[in-house]
Amino acid sequence: MDLTYTDKQVAFRAEVRDWLAANVPKTPLASFDTAEGFEAHREWERTLAKGNWGMVTWPTEFGGRGCDLIEWLIFEEEYYRAGAPLRVNQNGIFLLGPTLMEYGTPEQKARFIPAMASGDEIWAQGWSEPNAGSDMAAIRCRADRDGDEYVINGQKIWSTRAVFADWVFGLFRTDPDSERHHGISKILVPLNAEGVTVRPIPQLNGLPGFAEIFFDDVRVPVFNRLGGEGEGWRIAMATAGFERGLMLRSPARFQQASKRLVELYRQRGDDIIDPAAEDAVVRCYMDAEAYALSTYQTASKLAAGGSIGPEASCNKIFWSEMDLLIHETAMKLLGPRAEIEPTTAAEIAELGAWLDGFQFAQSGPIYAGTNEIQRNIIAERMLGMPRK
């Protein structure tokens, strides 16, 4: 055990910090769930890509830097420390990207990864359907083979970023006679294709962060299928595994938030303080540290040739509940002014983004597999409790 950084890692951190200091926009961008904010975030992705900072773990030929997971964690620490914009293409770079690297053909990688890295193609995800939420194997959206094409019919829902995105990846039933997790394939679909209708769904904050997607005889080439026909479920499970758990919500996000919470706590007015808030501030800071330590331990195990088991399901529960506690506590500390949606510069300076974060935190225990499903996975696959 050696919990010190190498000289190379220290130098890498300094390089990241310098570049971010010179390039991170001085004023926060508008939400990427608005048309204007979406394009501003796309522009930021382009800036990142020009400096080869878009996805540092990717090979250099795809615009990355071939970094290992420890360097990736360092990058994220500096990224959140610098207050850099959220990643509008997170569906692409964190979820689809690693899957393309593992299952894509050389031609598919060449077609999709550079455009993903450059921000020219922003990705939405298409897992859920109206009758397939937690039970994703119940999907019915069809992709029928017709020569060199698939003809897609059906509906997806809760597709994050789909309102303004360029492409969607998702699971489709390529064998019409199949049941459950058989006969499903992973297919990539351009959202400007004929027959695609996107209907925005306003989220809790009123902005269209996700959408319904209707497919009406949408034709895509067989080239757009990732992995073999009928292998979609297995590939999706791989995407849902560790890489996703580690990459989707890196610890630095919560460490930075809990640091800001401590700062808010130090500034509190004495009339606002709730004895429970003191306990919560301590707990939030500890939990964010614990999540970071756990991630470093996991990254070290992987580097030593180990693998990740079902214990990865613990992290989804842990970070989503921590995120709720961080923001609930901030609301407590802001007191009666917590309900104000900041619009003026003075209000933004005073109230920050806590209210928006608080609303977003409500979704954490639901998306990426509800925490109830995660608890089932932990009980059955990690602890060995009976399935029935």
Added chain:
Amino acid sequence: MNFTFDDDQLAYRDAVDSMLQAEVTADRIRARWESATGIDDALVEQVQALGLGSMLVPESLGGLGLGPVDFILLAEACGRVALPESVVDSVMVATPLLVDVLDRGLGNGSVQRVIEGLCAGELSVGVGHPINPCINFADSTDWLLLARGEALYLVPTDQAELRAVKSVDPSRRLFEVNFEPNPEQRIAEGDAGAALWRSTLNRGALATAAVLLGLSDGIVRQCVQYSSDRQQFGRPIGANQAVKHLMADVAVQMEYARPVIHRAAYTVAVAPTRADFAVSHAKVAAARAALLAGRNGIQVHGAMGYTWECDLHIWVKRAWALTREYGGEGFHKNRIHQWLQQPNALLGPEFTFGRGSLLDSTAA
């Protein structure tokens, strides 16, 4: 950056773990409750044969020269079987305290002799840290390390006054200890004494945290077994989500206590004077997991969980006792709170490790 244990450390853990799993059964623990000393002498010899007695003693003093990181997995293994004997306290608290005294050029003729006796497994030493009201198994020790203010005394047990008190945990044999300070038995005082007691508290809290994690693991294992065997409505009770989720909640808390404990062990080893935050975090996280394990564990066992007959309470009651040992939740949260309140505390994602972090022993 390598946050893993090496093959030697894991092999040592496996050897200790399998010996304890085979030897420390619930029946044998219950037998200790009826015995005169509460100690299984044969087991103590087996532990000694595995080298635990001398592992944290420097090679120059005849020990194995290992450190807290090497021992932390073993402490967890002791908790997993709810080992009654004070092995963890002896290895991780009493022995390093005596070694610290020597390192500071303090002590009297007895200190080195006692360390050699500990290495050889010929004697045992109890520690009376002022934060704990009692000393466990004090009646079976040969020497006691006792406090009077900041001063530290090494006192033959037969010269101290012991009064037995009863613990909720029948495996624990607690004694309130009183003594007449004798200057010849004083081995440290003033700032040195305060520093020794402070690092002793951290080592004690760290060791206790690891034991609590092991206890949680032991409880979860019993619950998984019981809920798989016990049938109601024609199927195992563990098939119900409500039961599964009780255990999953414990697993999540354990998963995020474990690396915290490992970081605390590393910090105590490399930057002991800056270890308060890491140790307090470990103690709070481990206690939280263990208390939840106890409560949910009893619930999963139903009425059986509320009986003396069911072995579960061997683990649960130890957890109740140890959450308070070497500082309860309030003490440790307050230490963290004070750190977070310091204007010069370096907080944020870039300070988990590295320059300026609490692991950086060169930092101010």
